[in-house]
Amino acid sequence: xxxxxxxxxxxxxxxxxxxxxxxxxxxxxxxxxxxxxxxxxxxxxxxxxxxxxxxxxxxxxxxxxxxxxxxxxxxxxxxxxxxxxxxxxxxxxxxxxxxxxxxxxxxxxxxxxxxxxxxxxxxxxxxxxxxxxxxxxxxxxxxxxxxxxxxxxxxxxxxxxxxxxxxxxxxxxxxxxxxxxxxxxxxxxxxxxxxxxxxxxxxxxxxxxxxxxxxxxxxxxxxxxxxxxxxxxxxxxxxxxxxxxxxxxxxxxxxxxxxxxxxxxxxxxxxxxxxxxxxxxxxxxxxxxxxxxxxxxxxxxxxxxxxxxxxxxxxxxxxxxxx
Amino acid sequence: xxxxxxxxxxxxxxxxxxxxxxxxxxxxxxxxxxxxxxxxxxxxxxxxxxxxxxxxxxxxxxxxxxxxxxxxxxxxxxxxxxxxxxxxxxxxxxxxxxxxxxxxxxxxxxxxxxxxxxxxxxxxxxxxxxxxxxxxxxxxxxxxxxxxxxxxxxxxxxxxxxxxxxxxxxxxxxxxxxxxxxxxxxxxxxxxxxxxxxxxxxxxxxxxxxxxxxxxxxxxxxxxxxxxxxxxxxxxxxxxxxxxxxxxxxxxxxxxxxxxxxxxxxxxxxxxxxxxxxxxxxxxxxxxxxxxxxxxxxxxxxxxxxxxxxxxxxxxxxxxxxxxxxxxxxxxxxxxxxxxxxxxxxxxxxxxxxxxxxxxxxxxxxxxxxxxxxxxxxxxxxxxxxxxxxxxxxxxxxxxxxxxxxxxxxxxxxxxxxxxxxxxxxxxxxxxxxxxxxxxxxxxxxxxxxxxxxxxxxxxxxxxxxxxxxxxxxxxxxxxxxxxxxxxxxxxxx
Numbered sequence: 001x002x003x004x005x006x007x008x009x010x011x012x013x014x015x016x017x018x019x020x021x022x023x024x025x026x027x028x029x030x031x032x033x034x035x036x037x038x039x040x041x042x043x044x045x046x047x048x049x050x051x052x053x054x055x056x057x058x059x060x061x062x063x064x065x066x067x068x069x070x071x072x073x074x075x076x077x078x079x080x081x082x083x084x085x086x087x088x089x090x091x092x093x094x095x096x097x098x099x100x101x102x103x104x105x106x107x108x109x110x111x112x113x114x115x116x117x118x119x120x121x122x123x124x125x126x127x128x129x130x131x132x133x134x135x136x137x138x139x140x141x142x143x144x145x146x147x148x149x150x151x152x153x154x155x156x157x158x159x160x161x162x163x164x165x166x167x168x169x170x171x172x173x174x175x176x177x178x179x180x181x182x183x184x185x186x187x188x189x190x191x192x193x194x195x196x197x198x199x200x201x202x203x204x205x206x207x208x209x210x211x212x213x214x215x216x217x218x219x220x221x222x223x224x225x226x227x228x229x230x231x232x233x234x235x236x237x238x239x240x241x242x243x244x245x246x247x248x249x250x251x252x253x254x255x256x257x258x259x260x261x262x263x264x265x266x267x268x269x270x271x272x273x274x275x276x277x278x279x280x281x282x283x284x285x286x287x288x289x290x291x292x293x294x295x296x297x298x299x300x301x302x303x304x305x306x307x308x309x310x311x312x313x314x315x316x317x318x319x320x321x322x323x
Numbered sequence: 324x325x326x327x328x329x330x331x332x333x334x335x336x337x338x339x340x341x342x343x344x345x346x347x348x349x350x351x352x353x354x355x356x357x358x359x360x361x362x363x364x365x366x367x368x369x370x371x372x373x374x375x376x377x378x379x380x381x382x383x384x385x386x387x388x389x390x391x392x393x394x395x396x397x398x399x400x401x402x403x404x405x406x407x408x409x410x411x412x413x414x415x416x417x418x419x420x421x422x423x424x425x426x427x428x429x430x431x432x433x434x435x436x437x438x439x440x441x442x443x444x445x446x447x448x449x450x451x452x453x454x455x456x457x458x459x460x461x462x463x464x465x466x467x468x469x470x471x472x473x474x475x476x477x478x479x480x481x482x483x484x485x486x487x488x489x490x491x492x493x494x495x496x497x498x499x500x501x502x503x504x505x506x507x508x509x510x511x512x513x514x515x516x517x518x519x520x521x522x523x524x525x526x527x528x529x530x531x532x533x534x535x536x537x538x539x540x541x542x543x544x545x546x547x548x549x550x551x552x553x554x555x556x557x558x559x560x561x562x563x564x565x566x567x568x569x570x571x572x573x574x575x576x577x578x579x580x581x582x583x584x585x586x587x588x589x590x591x592x593x594x595x596x597x598x599x600x601x602x603x604x605x606x607x608x609x610x611x612x613x614x615x616x617x618x619x620x621x622x623x624x625x626x627x628x629x630x631x632x633x634x635x636x637x638x639x640x641x642x643x644x645x646x647x648x649x650x651x652x653x654x655x656x657x658x659x660x661x662x663x664x665x666x667x668x669x670x671x672x673x674x675x676x677x678x679x680x681x682x683x684x685x686x687x688x689x690x691x692x693x694x695x696x697x698x699x700x701x702x703x704x705x706x707x708x709x710x711x712x713x714x715x716x717x718x719x720x721x722x723x724x725x726x727x728x729x730x731x732x733x734x735x736x737x738x739x740x741x742x743x744x745x746x747x748x749x750x751x752x753x754x755x756x757x758x759x760x761x762x763x764x765x766x767x768x769x770x771x772x773x774x775x776x777x778x779x780x781x782x783x784x785x786x787x788x789x790x791x792x793x794x795x796x797x798x799x800x801x802x803x804x805x806x807x808x809x810x811x812x813x814x815x816x817x
């Protein structure tokens with residue numbers, strides 16, 4: 001067992017060595033650079049990075065499965081907005097307990113996921129278009145419900161998932177670990193996990209293999225919806241409010257983390273372990289640029305170039321390895 | 324030089340990282356001949372063709388056309404030298420018309436304003452010249468595979484090429500269309516065109532080819548005149564040893580009926596097919612492309628939503644609504660089209676070997692990796708698959724080895740009834756013989772096999788009984804003792 005664990009760790013580093021080095025180089029730079037030397041590697045800042053990127057990890061675990069499946073999911077950002085609004089609305093407008101608000105928010109995420117899954121399975125409309133539509137619909141509902149203004153909710157229980165602590169550790173970091181473990185088990189240790197790779201690799205062959213292709217797709221989109229709902233709860237909690245504009249562009253950060261993590265957009269292959277590093281790279285990059293005081297408009301440009309570079313390096317490496 | 328060749332390739336060397344793909348390869352093509360290029364998969368045929376077509380650059384070697392030394396450093400240079408290649412995989416644009424495809428990149432008229440009328444007329448003239456019954460204004464996606472192949476050939480010829488290379492043009496077209504293709508080839512050779520013809524089908528050589536060059540492991544091992552050689556000699560050259568038993572078959576007394584199918588229909592291609600299979604038997608399904616053989620088997624396997632008809636396994640009537648049901652009754656199907664219906668191309672040999680039997684080693688959120696490796700290894704050994712490791716990405720293996728992994732995948736489900744749809748398509752001679760030997764071994768152990776094949780020699784030499792289908796119906800059943808190609812063809816056209 002110990003040997004297997006060791007093998008697993010060695011394998012993990014081997015598989016992801018390119019992006020691990022990239023992450024370490026970024027951290028090293030921020031540790032030695034004069035303006036960030038004192039601010040980057042403090043417990044407070046490290047927890048801050050993790051806290052801010054917890055929601056991206058939730059989305060990215062689902063997005064990894066969707067992309068391995070050969071699909072794409074654009075509605076996750078809008079779900080963050082709608083589920084956050086629902087969570088805060090339940091508490092403020094209906095006087096329900098916070099936990100009910102949170103569950104309702106996750107339920108909303110699940111519903112959107114099921115809607116995506118259902119339409120994708122029952123029609124031949126490509127996932128890009130289906131989720132583009134549900135992205136707009138979901139965002140619209142959030143705006144209609146709130147009239148465009150945030151619903152503030154300052155109770156301690158509401159603040160717990162996003163801004164609270166368990167001992168010295170921020171709650172979102174705990175959630176992050178739990179979600180990652182669940183996703184890792186799903187992908188690596190269940191038949192469903194293998195079926196996801198099979199459907200993404202060759203859906204027609206999967207049919208011959210007796211795999212229920214529609215069921216696999218439906219489960220994955222629903223899972224992603226639920227993860228977006230949880231992300232919505234954490235974001236709303238961190239902001240002390242349900243905001244109809246929260247999660248804007250979150251889908252792009254999630255996709256970026258997945259592709260930086262080495263998952264191919266053409267489906268059939270990819271690694272959840274890589275996605276974790278991808279999320280951290282995007283997180284450290286955002287944090288580092290802020291600490292360096294880079295103008296927020298310029299941050300987009302830098303981020304775009306880093307994504308391109310990371311994926312290009314990985315591409316070259318895989319080509320050399322003959323994969 | 325005693326005789327002037329149309330094309331002469333001399334001392335060609337080409338290597339890829341870690342592999343010497345071509346070593347001192349030579350090839351001489353005369354004007355007006357059809358010259359076959361034979362060799363197992365991986366022997367270097369495709370590499371040689373890509374060097375000729377300017378897609379790869381040879382490290383060493385010279386190419387002469389009409390005795391003049393030429394440098395081919397790109398696709399355009401090859402075209403200007405009069406070389407055209409019809410690739411094995413179709414490279415037409417499906418959403419364009421036949422005419423647009425033929426004139427792609429060299430449309431008549433000027434850049435801003437293509438003369439569509441003239442283009443269509445010119446294309447139609449070409450189609451008519453070669454008596455192809457295709458409207459130049461049709462979208463390519465509406466053509467059959469064979470028609471698309473014809474369009475490819477016309478496109479290749481329309482460059483006024485002197486040298487035409489055809490890479491396995493008959494692998495996906497029916498016999499009738501093959502005959503038509505050969506006529507076109509003969510018409511071309513009369514006009515002095517030299518054709519290099521790559522095919523795995525030995526029977527075609529005698530019919531259409533004048534000379535043959537055999538390649539093995541990146542080298543040319545000999546050039547023969549087709550009329551002066553034998554099939555056995557060529558196979559021996561290709562595999563480097565005598566293949567004593569190409570077909571291995573010990574006929575046994577068949578046992579009880581294990582599968583009986585009655586009036587199978589999928590409301591489309593399969594109309595009314597009835598047949599039965601005994602224990603320890605191989606039954607062959609012959610017929611023309613489009614006769615509904617694959618569709619019938621897919622219906623039996625639970626892949627046709629509107630299936631009707633009765634299926635009896637071991638005398639019991641069963642309902643098979645999905646492949647899961649079929650597997651439950653011990654029926655496995657190795658599909659016809661490896662690439663589209665079988666392979667998970669970007670995944671490893673291990674993933675591809677075990678996808679049917681996940682429940683044997685994934686349970687309660689844990690993967691028994693040792694068991695997974697054992698299963699994979701068992702079928703690698705049994706099928707004699709050549710792979711560097713279990714982690715090898717399957718897309719990097721040769722067609723024969725991919726097919727062995729596919730068959731192994733389904734054998735892992737321990738089926739009683741194995742349906743093989745074109746089990747040796749795109750598989751080289753050596754691996755074919757091995758697959759036949761394995762089939763023989765399996766039926767000896769009590770398995771029953773249904774084989775669909777478009778290669779008559781294979782059907783005739785491997786089957787106990789042969790069902791012939793035409794237009795979705797079984798038109799007859801022949802016993803292996805009194806079967807001939809002619810009898811099959813009569814039933815196939817009935």
